[in-house]
Amino acid sequence: MRTTGKRARTATNSHTAQRAYIPTAQELVELYQQMLLIRRFEEHCDKAYRQDKIGGYLHLYIGEEALALGFIHHLRPEDRVLGHYRDHAYVLALGSDPRFVMAELYGKVTGLCRGKGGSMHFYDKAHNFLGGYAIVGGVAGIATGVAFAQKYHETGGITLCFFGDGAINAGIVHEVMNMAGLWKLPIIFILENNKYAMGTPVELHSAVTDLAQRGSVYGFPSKRIDAMDLLNVLDEAKQIIDHVRTTGEPYFVEAIVYRFVGHGAADITDPGSYRTREEVEEWRKRDPLTNLQRYLLEQGIATEADLKLWDEEARAKVAAAAQFADESPDPDPSELYMHLFTDWVPHR
Numbered sequence: 463m464r465t466t467g468k469r470a471r472t473a474t475n476s477h478t479a480q481r482a483y484i485p486t487a488q489e490l491v492e493l494y495q496q497m498l499l500i501r502r503f504e505e506h507c508d509k510a511y512r513q514d515k516i517g518g519y520l521h522l523y524i525g526e527e528a529l530a531l532g533f534i535h536h537l538r539p540e541d542r543v544l545g546h547y548r549d550h551a552y553v554l555a556l557g558s559d560p561r562f563v564m565a566e567l568y569g570k571v572t573g574l575c576r577g578k579g580g581s582m583h584f585y586d587k588a589h590n591f592l593g594g595y596a597i598v599g600g601v602a603g604i605a606t607g608v609a610f611a612q613k614y615h616e617t618g619g620i621t622l623c624f625f626g627d628g629a630i631n632a633g634i635v636h637e638v639m640n641m642a643g644l645w646k647l648p649i650i651f652i653l654e655n656n657k658y659a660m661g662t663p664v665e666l667h668s669a670v671t672d673l674a675q676r677g678s679v680y681g682f683p684s685k686r687i688d689a690m691d692l693l694n695v696l697d698e699a700k701q702i703i704d705h706v707r708t709t710g711e712p713y714f715v716e717a718i719v720y721r722f723v724g725h726g727a728a729d730i731t732d733p734g735s736y737r738t739r740e741e742v743e744e745w746r747k748r749d750p751l752t753n754l755q756r757y758l759l760e761q762g763i764a765t766e767a768d769l770k771l772w773d774e775e776a777r778a779k780v781a782a783a784a785q786f787a788d789e790s791p792d793p794d795p796s797e798l799y800m801h802l803f804t805d806w807v808p809h810r
């Protein structure tokens with residue numbers, strides 16, 4: 463790796479010259495490694511689901527990774543993150559141990575939630591992830607409550623609330639955006655516009671398709687950002703997060719992303735007939751992972767050998783997580799009614 467001894471060097475070129483936030487080469491390498499881990503982790507999940515190692519449901523974030531990474535990169539220990547059911551990238555970006563994340567997916571007692579949550583219901587208090595939520599739009603209510611608590615207790619923290627474009631017409635989202643605007647809560651509503659709610663395109667579920675406008679009527683700033691490019695997300699997220707920290711007011715973000723895989727891993731529910739192969743191919747040209755790879759090479763931040771090594775390292779971490787999950791015991795049936803309410807104690 464050619465970054466050795468160049469920690470403070472910033473990664474600048476024509477792409478970054480106008481940006482307010484320019485990461486160092488070292489930061490970019492670490493973010494690339496995280497993105498690679500998330501990608502390889504989810505590729506494994508897809509296979510494991512088909513081998514019946516993962517039960518329940520499984521929604522992958524493949525193609526959307528730059529968004530979660532770019533925002534979470536700027537967080538502090540007092541901040542909190544909540545998201546919808548497509549939640550693997552959030553916890554991995556926050557630093558949850560991939561072994562415990564995989565074990566949760568495999569339904570094992572060593573999982574983040576002792577195997578009771580599965581893919582859609584991660585929770586990792588130690589890493590500030592206060593839940594993935596399966597009910598479309600539901601996360602917004604809980605996240606607004608968290609932001610209220612942050613303000614009430616004067617913790618100085620902010621909340622990131624991720625949800626999909628399909629949630630933008632849910633009543634609760636509008637009820638709580640009104641509350642957040644009224645009470646000036648430190649929350650960033652991040653709408654992941656990946657063009658579809660399952661197989662329904664935005665034009666068929668929303669009367670106003672410029673979704674950024676939908677957050678602008680509650681008295682706080684609202685903005686559309688391109689979230690396929692990590693450098694751009696890092697820059698936008700820094701400015702947005704700084705604004706929320708300084709003013710204490712909420713922010714609404716419409717993040718343009720694209721998922722390269724089906725809605726859910728149960729293929730039968732996603733024949734892909736709602737979009738063309740050409741459309742997917744067109745968006746794949748904007749793959750945040752391969753574009754970052756190219757950038758690192760162009761900038762002389764990494765060599766082909768570095769990329770190969772990091773890929774092997776990511777695959778090894780995923781293989782170790784899968785082995786850990788495979789070898790972990792199932793939860794004991796006596797635990798079925800444990801940890802449902804206030805007696806929740808994280809297992810580590």
Ligand SMILES: Cc1ncc(C[n+]2csc(CCOP(=O)(O)OP(=O)(O)O)c2C)c(N)n1
Nearest residue numbers: 548596597598626627628629656658659660
């Ligand atoms: C209240 C509610 N209605 C319906 C569903 C079924 N459902 C699961 S995912 C989904 C689509 C959501 O799409 P979007 O919010 O765009 O998120 P994406 O899957 O694209 O990330 C629907 C309708 C649900 N989980 N909750």
Ligand SMILES: [Mg+2]
Nearest residue numbers: 626627658659
């Ligand atoms: Mg969507």
